[in-house]
Amino acid sequence: MSWTVPENHPHGDISLSFVVDPEQQITTDGNRSNNEGSFSLFIGSLPTASLSIVTEALTLAEVTFNGLSSYDPDGGAVTCEFSVEELNGDTSTSSEEDCIHEYTWDDDGTFLVTLTITDNENDRDYAEALITILNRPPEVAIGSNLDSVPVLSPVTFDVTESGDLDTQNPEAPIDIQWHSPCEEGQVGVRCTITPNAEGTYTVEVTVMDDDGATTDDSLIISVTNIDPTNPQAEIWLGPNRLIPDSVGRYFVNEGDALLLRGWAEDSENDLDGHQHHWSPDAELNPELVISSVGYYSTIEHVYHISGQHLATLQIVDDDGASTETLIVPIIVNNVAPSIGPIAPLLPVAEDQPVQLSVEVTDTMGDLPNLIHCFDLDPYTNSDSEGNESDDCDVESRHLAHSWADATTAPDYIVFHVTDDDGARDYIAISIDVNNLDPVARATASDYKPTEGDVIIFSANGTTDSEYDMGNMVYIWDLDIYEDSNGDGDPANDLDRQGVWITVSFEGEGTRTVQMTAFDEGEGASITLVIEVQKAPFSLGGLVAAYGLYIVLFGMIVVLGVVLMQRLRPSEVVVKAPEVRGKPRRRGKRISMDDAFDDPEYDPFDSEKRKSGPKKSPGETEWWSDAETPTVEETGPVIPEPLDPEEPQKMEDLASAFDKLTGEAPHEDEPEEEDPESVAASVDEALDDDDIEALFDD
Known part of the structure; x- marks a missing residue:
């Protein structure tokens, strides 16, 4: 069952x-x-086996494992038996009363360990486990004879101890590799290195056994600070690095935007903390110091003054140690100013200002000190220095100037600019000053005068440039339809000249008067139409119009009478009749000048003859306040006959005739005298009696 x-x-x-x-x-x-x-x-129950063992262990290490935790639930003792796998694969068995067992493996690998327990009923239970035996790493130790070394100085390390205890081939050495770049190479028992950073330096080495196991060792030494050394500098202009000459000088131009770059040698850990102190112009501007921190320093600088400049660089590390001062000589060449292009100027008229601004380029340092000059007369050396085209008539780069006279204005001007080094640039600027024709204006005091009236013509309203107004010539042609100069052109006569003229027209009709104002050009004209009205008849007008001819005729008549009287025989004597027992006195003195001084005076009118001509202010009669003689008192005066036997009197008469008429009595071809000279000598040739007798006749 x-x-x-x-x-x-x-x-x-x-x-x-x-x-x-x-x-x-x-x-x-x-x-x-x-x-x-x-x-x-x-x-009852079966026993329970429990194996206690580590999972890993090193070679040559004694490994202890046990079954102490095994038990029999129904009571009673148990026995322990351990089975251990050996290096060659065999199994060794061992019964332990205390249920504890020790075992050592000489080489690495994975091995099986089994525990069998048996209780009193002879019941059994099993427990097993795998144990990994690890390779024992090799051993190594390094050392050095120095505990500290200055940075960038060499130091040597040696492997003082090394080995592999669990090697299965005693003839096979361990491999040694240094972690630092050794002068001898990284494999070997010795390593020489040069620390490049101050502080502490750790050197490490690794050894490997035949199982590939590695062991590391390290050694720490102190690396002390050193001063930064060998300062260096470069100068860049844009993307181009400048090359110094054989003595280390750099050549640049004023205004170049330079990039100065500097660095120095030092321990690696100090490089990034370097303090760079640049003085780009140590001699001329020592207060200017530009500082920065880092391995490299880069500054921008522009030199505005030509000549030699010294840039200096000093580099200090974080410990306060510094390099020697690096001096960089820089030769700065002057840059001459440059004048920008100028658009052609439009022609201008006299007195019209020429507006001109000139753009000049130069370095920023030279711009404030540039001397801008316009030479307004390149044909004249006005300052007696240099040549004709370097005068400085206007010191500016902006010009607002006008020329009063087109004939004296230059055909070009010169603009020149000079910097503080004497370098200059110049440009000739063509100008065209055109004559401004005058605007002719003319007026008359009367546009419908009566013939013989004196009217005033004025060109005072004429306008032109200020210079031309002072040199204007005003030509009047009193009738453009009458060719007074006989050249065939009636409109170009020069009848009168001046700003104001007085004219009296004889004869009625229309006169087209032309005034031409001449400057240095062709001039400008204006015409005035004058309607001359016929004058009513008057003796004064007659005398004014034909006085010269009347005088000449009168003188001839008087001369004839005088000659007849002189040639009459001497024994014929005519006595003047007496009036009221008194001899006749001479009548009022009559002068042709009265007719000219007062045109309304008529010597043939008895009433006007009594009143006489109008006197000018301050004018008095020739007889002053004396009693005015009358004809009744004096009677007619008969001149004495001229004795032909008296040659002196005949010569005087001929001379008088010649003075009055301009003709000699016996000349066949009389010469024409100037009417003015005849008119001027009338009073000398005729006395009052002669003139009175002339008007009586």
């Missing part, structure tokens, strides 16, 4: 009974009394 003991059944002995063929189906059973039976049965 089969019986499954319940899991929770108590441990211990139990009694079991059974009956065979309880249904008595076996008919052949002859004795049924023995069909029942009983027996005793112990109810």
